[in-house]
Amino acid sequence: MVNQFLFYFFAAMAVISAVLVVTVRNAVHSAIFLITSLLSTAGIYLLLQAQFLFAVQIILYVGGIMVLFVFVIMLVNLDVAVRQIQFNRQKWVAGLVTLAVAALLGMVILQGSQAFTLADGRAPALDPQNTERVGEVLFQKYMLPFEIASILLLVALIGAVVMAKKRI
Amino acid sequence: MIPTSYYLILSLALLTIGVIGVLTRRNVIIVLMSIELILNAVNINLIAFSRHFGSVDGQVFAIFVITAAAAEAAIGLGIIIAFFRNRETVLADEMDLLKW
C-alpha cells in the first residue's frame, strides 16, 4: 500500500518536473526542476529494488552532471535570453508528431501488458546484496564495456578541457 | 506490487516530454537538459525490466547509460561555452554560421 502511494507520488513528481523543465523561461529554474525530476527517478529506482543505482543516480547525475549544467548556465546566463521567445517555429508540428508516436507506443505497451504480468509472480524479494551482485556482474561478465566506458570518459575529459580553453 | 507496464508508461511519458523539449526549445542548454530526460526515461525502462526478469544486467546497462550521459553532457557544454565566447548567444536559431 505504501509502495503504491510512493510510486504514484514519485511518478507524478517526475512527470510534473519534466514538464516544467521544458516550459519555464529561466534556465536556472529549468535546471532545478530537472534536479527534482532526477531525484524522483532515483526514488523510482529504489522502488524497483535497485539500491546501488539509487545511490549512483544521486552521486553522478544530481551531484555531478547537474552541477556542471548549473555552472555553465551561470556562465552563459543572459538577461536578454529570458525575455525572448522560448519556443521555435516548429513547435506545433513537433508536438503533434511526438504525441502521435507516443500514443502509438502507449498502445503497444498497453496491448502487450498481459505479456508482462506473466513473470510478475517471480519478482525477486528485497535483495540486501544488490551492490555485491552488480559488482560481480560488472567486473566479470561486462569487463570489456567497463574498460571501454573508462576510455570514453577519458576522451570526454580531454575533449571538454580542449573545448573550453581560451587558446588551445 | 506495481506491474511492470506502469513503469513503462512512466518511462514513455518522460521520453515524450524529453523529445518535445529537444524539438521545441530554442535555448540550447535546455535542449541538452531534455536529452538528459530522455536518457533517464531509458534508464527507468532498463531497470524495470531488470526487476521483471530478476537479473542484474539491466542495472549494469543503466550504469553505462549514465556514464555515456555524463560524457556527452560534458562535451556538449564545452561546445556551448566555446560557441558562446564567439557569438554571445545560446539560442539555436541564431547559430547559423554555415547558412548561405
Add this chain to the structure above:
Amino acid sequence: MIEALLQYFKENYLPYVWAVVIVAVLPLLAGYVVLMERKIMADMQVRLGPMRVGPHGLLQPIADAVKLLMKEDIIPEGVDFWIFWLAPLLSVGAALLAYAALAIGPAFQIADLNIGLLFILAISSMGIYGIILGGWSSNNNYSMLGALRSSAQLISYETAAGFALIGGLLLAGSLSMKQIVLAQQQQQIWFIVLAPIGFFIYLVGSIAETNRAPFDLPEAESELVAGYMTEYSGFRWALYFLAEYANMIVVASVATTLFLGGWLRPFSNVRALDFLDYAPALLTLLVAGYCFYRTPRQPVQVQKLVMAAVGLLCLLVAAILGGAAALQAGPVREGILGAFWFLAKVFAYIYAFMWVRFTFPRYRFDQLMRLGWQFLIPVSIINVMALGLGLVLHRQMGWMLVPALLLVNLIVLLIAAWFATAGERREAAPESGA
C-alpha cells in the same frame, strides 16, 4: 502482551522517534560545537574566550540562537526570491538527512541501510546546491564568485575523500555502517592502523569538504566578505551556519565509523582491559567534581546556580554510565557505553579540525586546487590499488594482515612523497635547463 506492543512500537515507530530526537537535539549540539570552537581558539591564542553569558560562557549558544532568531530578515533587491529561500534549506536538509544512516551504537541507528556509506556520500553531494544556488540568487558578484569557488573546491575534494573511504571499505567488505564497525570488531583492529594514509587523505578531504581552514578561502572575511553567505542575515544565515557544523559532525562520524572503530572501546576484545569500561563514568565524575569545585568561586549568584546545575547533570551522566557498565553484557550496556565512545571519538576528530584551523595559514585558491587534483586524487587512487594489493597478499598468498598492509602503505607513502615534491622539481627544472 506488553512485549508484543513494545516490539510493534520498536519496529514501526522507533525510527521516527530517533529522527525527531536528532532534528531537535542536533541544532543544540551544533551550537555547543561552536562554543567549543571559540573556547579552543581562545585557549590556543592564550586568552579565555566567551566567559560572560553563563559560567564560563556555557549559555553563549543559547544567547546566539535567540539573537539570530530575532534579527530582521533582510531580502536584497533583485534576488530570485524562491531560490534565495530554497538555498539554505538545501544545505541544512542535506546535512540533517545524512544522520539517517549513521550508526552511533549497535542498536542506536535510524536506518540500517545496506548502502549506508553510499547514501551518506550521495546526500553530501546534494549539499553543494545550497552553496551554488545561494551564491547565484544573491544578485551580488562577490557572492557568485564565492559560491563558484566553494563548490569547485567541494567537488574536487569529494572525489579524493570518496577514494579514501573506498580504502576502508575494501577492508570492511560491506557498505552498511553497522557491518563496517562489526568487521573492525571481528578483525580486532581499527582500520586506521591498517590504512593510515587513507585516514590522512580523508582527514584533509573532509576539512576541505566542510569549507574549514586552511581551505576556507571562499568564506574568509578578508577575501570575499562571507562568500556565498554575504547577503543572508538572521535566521537564514543561522541555517547555513548550522549546516556547516552539522556537516562537520557528519564527516567526523563517517571517519569514526570507518577508521576509528565506531562505538568500540579501545582494545575491545582484550578481556584484561575490561576495567576501561568504567573509565567513562570516572571521567564524567571528575568533570562533575571540577564543576562543584568552581561553584563557590563564581562571581554572581545566577552563575553559581548554573554551575551547580551543570555539576549535577554531569553526576547524572556519570551515574548512567557507571550503571550501564555494571550491567550484564546486553543491548542497553552496549548502547550506552558505545554511544559514549562514539561521541568521544567524534569530538576528538572535531578537535583535530579546530587544531588545524588555528595553526595553519589559509591556502590560496589555485594552491588549493593544485593540492586537490595533483596530489590528493593521484595518491588516493594509488592508495586504493595498494590496499587491494595488500588484501590479495593476505588472502591469496597467506601473508599476515598487518605486515602486508604496512608494506603497501609504506609504498604509498613513498609515492606520495614523490608527488609532494613534484612542485619543487617542476620549479627547479627550468633553472638547470635554461
